Amino acid sequence: MPELPEVEVVRRGLERWVSGRIVADVQVLHPRAVRRHIAGGEDFGARLKGHRIGLPQRRGKYLWLPLADQPSAVLAHLGMSGQLLVQPEDAPDEKHLRIRVRFDDTLNTELRFVDQRTFGGLSLHTTTPEGLPDVIAHIARDPLDPQFDDAAFHEALRRRRTTIKRALLDQSLISGVGNIYADEALWRSRLHYERPTTGFTRPRTAELLGHVRDVLYEALTAGGTSFDSLYVNVNGESGYFDRSLDAYGREGEPCRRCGTAIRRRPWMNRSSYFCPRCQRVPRVAS
Numbered sequence: 001m002p003e004l005p006e007v008e009v010v011r012r013g014l015e016r017w018v019s020g021r022i023v024a025d026v027q028v029l030h031p032r033a034v035r036r037h038i039a040g041g042e043d044f045g046a047r048l049k050g051h052r053i054g055l056p057q058r059r060g061k062y063l064w065l066p067l068a069d070q071p072s073a074v075l076a077h078l079g080m081s082g083q084l085l086v087q088p089e090d091a092p093d094e095k096h097l098r099i100r101v102r103f104d105d106t107l108n109t110e111l112r113f114v115d116q117r118t119f120g121g122l123s124l125h126t127t128t129p130e131g132l133p134d135v136i137a138h139i140a141r142d143p144l145d146p147q148f149d150d151a152a153f154h155e156a157l158r159r160r161r162t163t164i165k166r167a168l169l170d171q172s173l174i175s176g177v178g179n180i181y182a183d184e185a186l187w188r189s190r191l192h193y194e195r196p197t198t199g200f201t202r203p204r205t206a207e208l209l210g211h212v213r214d215v216l217y218e219a220l221t222a223g224g225t226s227f228d229s230l231y232v233n234v235n236g237e238s239g240y241f242d243r244s245l246d247a248y249g250r251e252g253e254p255c256r257r258c259g260t261a262i263r264r265r266p267w268m269n270r271s272s273y274f275c276p277r278c279q280r281v282p283r284v285a286s
C-alpha cells in the first residue's frame, strides 16, 4: 500500500494534469472498481459527467478529487496495486484498466484507474463542511498538515494507555504514518516501539514529531517510494525508489549509529525493526 509521500506525489500529478478539467464521460470497465459506490457504476459516471474537478486533496494516505461546483468528492482507494494514470487518449489500454475518465477539452489526455488486484477503486461521497469525504471524516490530520496540533497530539499520547508505535499508526491520533516510516522515525528518536506513551514529556514528543516529519519530507523529496513495484505515479513513472533506510528491512545489518545488528520482531501482523542497543526495551511494558 502506498504511504503518505507516494500519495502526495500522485496528488501533485493530479493537481497538474486533472485539476480544473470538466468530466465528459466515465467508463467503468470492471464493477469491482466502483463497489464502494453503492449506487453502481452507471450512477457514478452520471454524477461526474459535466462537473469540473477541483483541487485534489490528501489527508494521510487518503486522496480525493473534489467536484468544484458541489459538496462531493471522488475518493481514490489505491489498495495494494491501484494506479491513477494520465494518458494520451490514443494510448493503448492497460491490461488492468478499470475506469476511464474523459474530459471535455482539447488536451487529448484522460485519467485512468488501473488496478491489477482490484482491491482499490473510486467512489463518490458527500463532503463535510471541512471538505473531507464523509467516510473519512474521523481520520486525524497528518503531521505535514500545517494545521496539525502538536500540543493536542502530545496530550492525547499521554492520555492513551498505549505504546508509541501503536499510537503512530492510530489514524484517529495522527494519520499517514505507516509501518516503514514509524520504524524509521523511532530509530532516529532512539525509542523502542513498545515504549508506553503515558510517560512522554513534551520535548520527547516534539523530537519524535520532528523525526516523523523529516522521514516523510525526505521520502517526498526523493519522489515518493514504495516497495510495491506495481505502484506507478500519475505520470506513469515508477514510484519505486531505492532509498536508504536506517531500520526498516535491515534485519541482521549493522545499525548505522552503533554497529549493533538490527533486529526484527513480529508486531501486529507486521514487523518492527529496531536497534537493540539504541532503542532499549522499556523496563515497564504497558
Ligand SMILES: [Zn+2]
Pocket: 255, 256, 257, 258, 259, 260, 275, 276, 277, 278, 279
Ligand atoms: Zn544502534
